[in-house]
Amino acid sequence: MVEEGEQSVTLDLLREKMVDFANERGWGQFHSPRNLLLAMVVEVGELSEIFQWKGEVARGLPDWKDEERIHLGEELSDVLLYLVQLSDTCGIDLGKAALRKIQLNAQKYPPNPCNNLSEKTEEEAAAARADGDDDSAVVAGSG
Numbered sequence: 001m002v003e004e005g006e007q008s009v010t011l012d013l014l015r016e017k018m019v020d021f022a023n024e025r026g027w028g029q030f031h032s033p034r035n036l037l038l039a040m041v042v043e044v045g046e047l048s049e050i051f052q053w054k055g056e057v058a059r060g061l062p063d064w065k066d067e068e069r070i071h072l073g074e075e076l077s078d079v080l081l082y083l084v085q086l087s088d089t090c091g092i093d094l095g096k097a098a099l100r101k102i103q104l105n106a107q108k109y110p111p112n113p114c115n116n117l118s119e120k121t122e123e124e125a126a127a128a129r130a131d132g133d134d135d136s137a138v139v140a141g142s143g
């Protein structure tokens, strides 16, 4: 038998666990799309609160304490778990929808082989920005 901690996490596993969680408590009746959307937005607010007033934080959060990281993981999970439930109650297969959207994004924003930031290190990217070679405007222009 696969132990809980060894299970690979899929959106479908999370969906099934949240269906069981709601059914065991008789909460399915309250989990309408609108209620789940509002609950998710509240959790996005709680997630935002963690970053509020901190200023910009470095990638990987190197200066954060363990308890801050744990709290962040909890709030990220709350958003994900409500999103999974919202998608389910709307009859949307979130995994399939997300894969399709990644394809659409790639068509809309074709890769530029001359300007592949993903192959640059953070330092090289920072140096390029300092030289005025900043392609963040391209990303910022997306809607």
Ligand SMILES: Nc1ccn([C@H]2C[C@H](O)[C@@H](COP(=O)(O)OP(=O)(O)OP(=O)(O)O)O2)c(=O)n1
Pocket: 018, 027, 030, 046, 077, 078, 081, 082
């Ligand atoms: N009707 C509910 C209530 C809770 N949950 C689940 C989804 C979230 O993962 C978590 C949210 O629980 P809380 O509303 O207690 O929110 P927090 O865990 O953020 O607690 P708090 O707001 O006290 O920080 O529980 C759920 O699916 N359906």
